[in-house]
Amino acid sequence: MILANGSMLIIEALAAAGGDIFIGYPITPANALYQYGIHRFPMSLAAPDEITTLQWMAGFSATGKFPVTATSFPGLALMIESINMAYMMELPMVIVLVQRFGPSTGTATCGAQGDLQFVNGLISGGYPIPTFCISSMDDCWDVSASAASAAVRLRTPVILLTSKEMVMPLRGYDVSGLSEVKPSAVDIPPDDGEYAPYQPGDNLVPGFLPAGSNRHQTRLTASTHDRSGLLCHTTEEALANTTRLQQKTLGNLAEYTLHELDEEDSDTIIVSFGITSPAARRAVTTLRENGISVSHLIAKTLFPVPSLYIDTIGKYRRVVVAEENLNGQFRQILFGVSSREGVTGVNAIGRMITPEEIIEEVTGNGE
Numbered sequence: 001m002i003l004a005n006g007s008m009l010i011i012e013a014l015a016a017a018g019g020d021i022f023i024g025y026p027i028t029p030a031n032a033l034y035q036y037g038i039h040r041f042p043m044s045l046a047a048p049d050e051i052t053t054l055q056w057m058a059g060f061s062a063t064g065k066f067p068v069t070a071t072s073f074p075g076l077a078l079m080i081e082s083i084n085m086a087y088m089m090e091l092p093m094v095i096v097l098v099q100r101f102g103p104s105t106g107t108a109t110c111g112a113q114g115d116l117q118f119v120n121g122l123i124s125g126g127y128p129i130p131t132f133c134i135s136s137m138d139d140c141w142d143v144s145a146s147a148a149s150a151a152v153r154l155r156t157p158v159i160l161l162t163s164k165e166m167v168m169p170l171r172g173y174d175v176s177g178l179s180e181v182k183p184s185a186v187d188i189p190p191d192d193g194e195y196a197p198y199q200p201g202d203n204l205v206p207g208f209l210p211a212g213s214n215r216h217q218t219r220l221t222a223s224t225h226d227r228s229g230l231l232c233h234t235t236e237e238a239l240a241n242t243t244r245l246q247q248k249t250l251g252n253l254a255e256y257t258l259h260e261l262d263e264e265d266s267d268t269i270i271v272s273f274g275i276t277s278p279a280a281r282r283a284v285t286t287l288r289e290n291g292i293s294v295s296h297l298i299a300k301t302l303f304p305v306p307s308l309y310i311d312t313i314g315k316y317r318r319v320v321v322a323e324e325n326l327n328g329q330f331r332q333i334l335f336g337v338s339s340r341e342g343v344t345g346v347n348a349i350g351r352m353i354t355p356e357e358i359i360e361e362v363t364g365n366g367e
Contacts, residue, residue: 004173006166007032009140011040011068014094017148018183019068023047023056025075028108029164030098033070041068050075054082061091062220064186064210066152070096073115074105080122083157085222087123087245090155090198090206094147099163099274101350110350111164113274113324119159120303120333128249130154130256131303133161135277137173140166143258143300145181150256152184154248155205161302163275163324165352191215197229198241204248250304257308258300266293268318268362271309273299273330276322276353283358294362305333320361322346322353 011022011033022037022044024030038044043065047053050071057067071079076097086093097119101110123129132147134140144160151158189195189207195216198206209218219229224238232238262284263269272280277298284296297312313319313334319342321331328345335343346353346361 001172001174003170004137004175005032005168005170006134006137006140006162007036007168009137009173010096010134010144010160010162010167011036013141013144013181014068014096014148015040016181016183017145018066018152019094019148021045021060021065021067022069023053023060023067024069024071025050025053027072027075029100029111029168030070030072030075030096032167033096033098037068037070050078051082054079054086057093058082058086058089058091061086061093062089062211064208066148066183067093068096068148069093070098072098072100072108073102073118076115076118083122083129084124086157087127087129088222088242089220090245091157091220092151092155093157094144094151094160095157096160096162098167099161107350109164111275111324111352112349113163113276114326114329114349115161116302116323116325116329116333119161122159127246128304129159130156130249131159131161131301132256132258133274133300133302134166135260135272135274135298135300137166137171139300141178141181145179146256146258149184152186153203153205153255154252155208156249159303161274165275189216196227198225198227200227200244200248204244204251253301253304253306256301257306259306259308260298260300261296261312263295264288264293266295267316268293268320269295269297269313269316270358270362271297271299271313271319271321271330271334273302273323276324279353279355280322280358282355283362286355286359287362292363299330302330309334317342318362319343320346320358322358322361324348324351324353 022041
């Protein structure tokens with residue numbers, strides 16, 4: 001047993017998974033991640049702002065390093081252009097996003113789950129960026145490692161969502177059961193034959209040679225380009241290469257879909273993610289103890305939305321989505337603005353959702 005918070009486990013997992021440089025600018029409530037990361041990684045840089053952070057991350061990633069940073073909404077807002085650049089260049093990196101209460105700077109020391117629609121539309125053109133979400137201390141280790149693995153294997157920036165309540169409070173935690181984490185292998189093209197920086201492999205992901213390689217000429221560009229990395233307009237090859245960015249993310253989704261599904265013979269399912277999941281777990285236990293059958297889905301891969309979630313939820317007449325935001329963002333992403341009959345939500349801002357609120361929504365006692 002050790003005294004730990006989520007920040008320690010996240011940083012340790014990302015370091016074990018191959019993260020070799022931490023670049024950041026401190027911001028509440030991601031300060032502990034910055035504090036641990038700046039000392040834990042083999043190399044670290046304190047950037048003067050968030051725009052510089054992502055530019056430096058892109059540069060290091062282009063040379064074969066695997067960079068990590070941590071921020072909150074105001075910092076991520078400044079990073080958007082550079083994240084889009086890294087996405088188009090296909091540069092692996094992990095961005096830990098600690099959600100806090102907004103809009104704008106909001107209340108820096110108040111947690112939230114309000115950045116989902118923002119992250120879901122982060123890439124211009126609506127292209128999906130792999131997004132994971134931590135729902136427990138165990139996830140701080142396991143999901144963080146999976147996020148790093150997805151970033152390397154897919155050659156893409158990855159968002160890792162968490163919250164103030166997960167990364168800041170210290171608690172007793174048994175580390176003896178932590179799984180072994182190893183860095184994912186980079187797909188390196190063979191020495192023989194032609195090399196094109198954006199020639200896709202069987203999984204639609206190009207092999208990677210870092211900038212400055214002596215083996216082949218490398219090109220990395222954020223403008224529309226063909227397989228050789230040459231800038232193009234809307235040629236057939238260039239458009240196919242851009243379309244591939246979505247295809248590789250969706251086509252490999254089954255490999256990085258993480259979730260927990262606790263099903264019973266019931267017509268009701270509770271859907272949760274992140275910091276609301278412990279309250280949902282407690283609500284499920286209490287409901288079952290009182291003879292009320294209910295199922296529970298904890299989404300850990302949020303984007304792209306796995307079809308497994310849609311298929312699972314579609315079997316239930318009643319769906320209760322619990323999330324700490326005002327407008328039911330994940331509910332809208334799953335079901336659209338018009339939703340469907342039987343879908344309701346439990347929502348709150350400025351505070352965490354309680355198990356009792358979820359129970360009341362399921363039983364109808366909160367009406």
